[in-house]
Amino acid sequence: MSVENSSGILVTLSDLIGVTEAALKLLLTVLAGYPLAFVHRKYLYGKDENLQHLFFTFSGLLLGYWNYGVDIFHCVFTIFFTYCTLLILKGAAVSVAVTFIFNLSYLLIGYYYNSTDDYDINWTMPYCILVLRLIGIAYDFYDGHQPLEKLSADSKKVALDRRPGFLEMLGHCFFPSGFLVGPQFPLKRYRDFVSGKFSRKGTSDQPPDCVHAAIMRFALGVFYIVVFQILKLFVTDEYLLTDEFGSSNFLRRMLLLGMWGRHTLYKYISCWLLSEGACILFGLAYNGDDENGSPKWDGVENIKLTIFENTTEFNHYIKSFNLNTNQWVAQYVYKRLKFLGNRYVSQFAALLFLAVWHGYHTGYYVCFFFEFIVMYMERDIKSIVKSNEKLSNFFSSSTVQLPLQILLRVYTFVFMGWCLLPFALLNFERYWKAFGNASYVGIMLFVMWPLLYAPILKYFLKKKRGKAE
Structure with a gap:
């Protein structure tokens, strides 16, 4: 089949199902992971590690080239740069700083030259996944050179005691079912996988019995x-x-x-x-x-569906949605800022990093601002209820629980839509128009909470407590 014919088929199919050709290619690339997994299970599982690295590198690069052409080699270059950084600077703190600054800057330059007013499917999409992966490798290699007693429990699990080889990094970064849309996973997991530590019980070179679990997902x-x-x-x-x-x-x-x-x-x-x-x-x-x-x-699980579909507070979304990215940010940004001594400052910095990582569109920053202010409001309300015995008893009453659960489900259902408006619509003119069409409900609830509702509520509760005393 010629390239023109295959492209024509993709255009026809994308028009039929109502998506862009780039989005259809992306979906087909994700699905390509299944036949590649069967090939690996049958011919390569438990074999020489370098052979597996080559398979993952070649198949991932081929899929990347099909989607983005020669632009996929931006990813190759940044992997090579990061490898050289670790080779020269070893596990020093400066290697983390160089890796962090270089890869994030490269991504932002890519956004600057390639971003449009729409949701872009170009080489910056796999590279934004790769940025976290490369920074994570630098951090883990740095942690591998620190005394164990100084590491957190999470860092101990993924710390690297030896520098990764270039072929190993390529295989990890271009793993065909992880480099385009995730999931994010550390090099330590990939290293254990190719070495056969996840093999079928009682063997060292047989693929595990996981076909049924894969089919269910x-x-x-x-x-x-x-x-x-x-x-x-x-x-x-x-x-x-x-x-x-x-x-x-x-x-x-x-x-x-x-x-x-x-x-x-x-x-x-x-x-x-x-x-x-x-x-x-x-x-x-x-x-x-x-x-x-x-x-x-569930080692690379990115969504906990039971929690997600039964949310009663926004913290449930954080605990269930985009788990790998949230865990990455918590481990490599939020917890590393513990020295600041302020949870809200650390949380704000982590959300700011996420916004910058996504790009320049103001919608990203407004979306993560709403995440910050919503979490602040919910923590504040919990604190107020907990500190007031009458309110605490009222909300814990069995007669109140059912209507309260229904109300909270409706609240999270509706207002998650509100918080996503700037993230999906990106440009100020578009999401502000949508805000207006939705009667500015999110601004009236979340933004006004610390400015108006909370001070008034706390004042009356304090006044009432003073009278009771």
């Missing part, structure tokens, strides 16, 4: 793709900007806003589930055994 990924397409029939990004949406009754707008939020998140969840299923099939996702001695395959 794959099926969930397909399910969420279907739901994503169904929700697309009811609400889209563009519809939220229309006067028709803005003139609808309030309850309908809030319902559609919540549905749109789920539609937006399901796009990511479906890709993560499909990628995770392929990682499970490779055998990379082994995470020890459960209490019954059965193997767990």
Whole structure:
């Protein structure tokens, strides 16, 4: 089949299912992880490590080239630069600083020259995943040169006692089911995987019995793709900007806003589930055994669906959504700022890093600002309730629990949609129009909490407590 014919087929298929050709290529690349996993299981599992590195490097590069052409070699160059940094500077703190600054700067320069007013699918997408991976390697190699008693429990698990080879870094970075959309995983896990530590019990060179677990994750990924397409029939990004949406009754707008939020998140969840299923099939996702001695395959899990679909507070979203990136930021940014002595400053810095990592669009910064202010509000409310005996008894009453749970489910459903508006719409003119169409509910609730509601509530509670005394 000629290149022109294959491209024509992709265009036709992408038009049929209502996505761009780049998005369809991305989906097909994620699905390519499954046949590659079967090839690895049959012919390469437990074999020479360098042979496995070559397989992962070649297959990942080939998929990257199919998606982005020669631009994929930006990733090769930055891997080589990071390898040279670790080779020359070894496990010193300066190697972490150089790796951090160089890779983040390279990404921002890439955004500057390649970003548009839309969600971009170009070489900066796999590279933003790679930036975290390379910085993580530098940190882990640095930690491997520190006294064990100085390391946190998480750092001890992933610290590297020896410098990775260049081929090993290529295999880790271009792992075909992880380099485009994640999941993020440390070099230590990859190293254990290729060395056969995750092999079938009683063997050292046989792939584990993980096919069923992979199929289940794959099926969930397909399910969420279907739901994503169904929700697309009811609400889209563009519809939220229309006067028709803005003139609808309030309850309908809030319902559609919540549905749109789920539609937006399901796009990511479906890709993560499909990628995770392929990682499970490779055998990379082994995470020890459960209490019954059965193997767990959640080592690269990026979404906890039970928590996500039953959220009653925004902290549940953080605990269930994009787990690997959240864990990375917690381990390599948030916890490393402990010396500042202020949790809110560390959290703000971590969210600022995430916003910068995503790009220049103001929508990213507004979205993570809302995450910060929402978490602040929820912690403040919990503190107020906990410190007031009457409020604490009221909310813990069995008669209040059911309506409270329903109210909180509706709250998280609707306002996650609100918080995602700037992230998805990116440009100020677009998300501010959507804010207006949604009656600025998020600003009225979250932004006004520390400025108006909290001071008034605390004042009356304090006054009432003083009278009681």
